[in-house]
Amino acid sequence: MTSEVKQLVDLSPSVYDIAAVSLVPGPQQALCVDWLLTHTTGPHAWGAPPHRSWFDAYISTYAAAVALRNAGRHRIADRAFGSLPGMVPATPSPGPETLTFGGLVDVLDRINAARGWTAPAHPAPVRAVIDRERAKWERMRTWSDFYNPSLSIAGYCAERVYGDPGVDLARFLEAFQAPNGSIANSPGASAVFLLECERRGRPLDSRRLVQLKDYLHSRTPADTAYLDRVPHFVTAWTVMFHHELGTPQDPPCTPRALDELSRDLHHPSGLLCTVGADTTIPGDTDSTACAAIAARITGRPAPKAATLDFMIEPGSGAYRTFLFEHDPSLTTNIHMAALLDLEQDHDRLLPVLRWLQSQTTQQRVKACKWHLSPTYALGEMARVMSRIDHPLARSLSADASVELTRTQNTDGGWGAGASTAEETAYSAIGLAAAAERNLAGAGWQRSLREAHTFLSTHDPQLTPLWLGKTLYCVQPLVHLLHTTAIRRIDTMCAPK
Incomplete structure (x- = not known):
């Protein structure tokens, strides 16, 4: 398993970022356009199927349409633009809240206008998200720490700089350029920031601009994700889930990765960034925890x-994931x-326990805003709360376990759409942890055995489920x- 994992890049390719990178002239441009032409997910559509994630389908298709129009593929681009309104349901669930979806749609509109192209007429739910994220950007831009990469996510969403005269480009570039030449290790942010530099035509530090262009020219579609890499994300979650097997001293991580994780936890901001210390994106509370x-x-x-007390939301006792977040996750x-x-x-x-109870019991929230599937939050609720010796925590674990058992698919797996290895593993690991402490309720053994059958007969599917600028x-x-869940079920369901 370890040798297999080493062959993988951290994150799956991002349609949006590949489209954005293709807008910059250079050797990467043709490769990106060709990739877009061969990676559609429906007639004139990119990203997730709309019924699974309308906002991913919308931003991916919109970005691909702009890229193809820029490449002279007007017929395909026009059909893609025409498909956008039909992707938005009449009563959509809330979109992602990361200064991305609404912000990126807004910026793509500005790019269209700057090039004399007609922007699509967005449905009301899309316009509402644009307005909400535009207001948040305005609050951020007047914040005293806007140019502070230890706290500000402005570099990560540098696309918002496009067409915004209130941003000092020279100061922004100096603050948010990473050692590899990118803006905050984000291909899309890097590409659109460069477009704004060229649109304004003002002289900036030529050395920095050369580094930025070199970074973009070196992109290939296969490794153009919404972030270049997330080594600390992989290390932390690997240790956390591998620990479920009871072998804490032998996680499948190198000692160097673990040492760097511990070192970067002591960042002066108090927050750990999943990309590592050599970047210009602030850390977040979830990754730090x-x-x-x-x-x-x-x-x-x-x-x-x-x-992390400065990340507590006033009045609720819950922790925000990042500053300026609309609501905690x-x-x-x-x-x-x-x-x-x-x-x-x-x-x-x-x-925190009281807030979680209010969200799940009173507000009936089941999903995490950073993940498409509710099984991630339910599995983690069942797993983590089962180990906390408090009546509220035990109740939260038991309730999550009941919901997991209720939502298992007929093939033995779990999935917001079809069953996947990732969603099934979260559910099985959480259910096993709750069962160990007699919190899982009736039927947990059957559920775990059926999950074992699914995992044993299906190879791991690399399904984009996490929410960034698009799904990844x-x-x-x-x-x-996949491996941990199978071994965990073997332990729990072995004959006594």
Whole structure:
């Protein structure tokens, strides 16, 4: 399994980023356009099927249409533009909230206008998200730490700079250019930022601009994801799930990766970035919590959770994932609860448990905003809460286990659409943890055996399920989850 994982890049390719990179003249341009022409997911459509993720289909198709129009493929581009309104349901679920979907649609509109092209008329739900994210960008832009890469996500969403005269490009470039020449290790952000530099025609640091162009010219579609790499993400989640097997001292990670994870946890901002220390994206609370748990599992030092107090949302006691977030997420607070419990910090833990109960019981929230499938949040709720010795936590684990058992597919797997290895593994690992503490309710053995059959007869599917600028898959993690879930079920369901 370890040798297999080493052959994978961290993240699956991103339609949006490949389309954005193709807008920059250079040797990568033709490769990106050819990739777009051969990676449609429906007639005149890119990204996820609309019934599975309308916003991924919308932004992927819109970006591909702009790229193809730029490449002179007007007939294909026009058909793609025409398909956009039909992708949005009459009563859509909320879109992703990362200064991306609404912000990117807004920027693609500006690129169309700057080139004399007609932008599509967006349906009302899309316009609502554009307005919401535009207002958040305006709040960020007047923030004193806007140009501070330790706290500001402006580099990650540098596309928003396009057509915005209020941004100082020279200062922005100096603040957010990463050592590899990119803007915040984001291909799409890098490409559109360069387009804005060229649109304004103002002289900037030529050395930095050469580095930025070299970075973009070196892109190939196969390794153009929404971020270049996420080594700390892979390391932290690998240790966390591998620990379910009871072998904490032997995770399938190199000692160097674990040492770097622990080192970067001590960033002055208090936050760990999944990309690593040599970047210009701030860390986030979820990644920091999971990395701190991984460090403790492997006997490495990690700061106290109290260093994250500035991420607590006033009035709720819940933790925001990043600054300027509209509302906290389930899994960020599930993982913070795990970290606080490890530290026996009950003063901070209890408000988080109460918030989780209010969200799942009163608000009936089941999904995490950073993942397409509710099985991720349900599996993590069942797994993490089963280990916390508090009545609220036990109740949350039991409720999640009941929901997991209820939503298992007839083929033995789990999936928001068809069953996948990743979704089945989250569910099985969570259900097994709850069952160990008698919280899973009736029928858990049958559910786990059926999950074992599914996982044993299906190779891991690398399905884009995580939410970034578009959907993506953390490819090495899927293989680890698949193997861990099978071994976990073997242990729980073996004859006594």
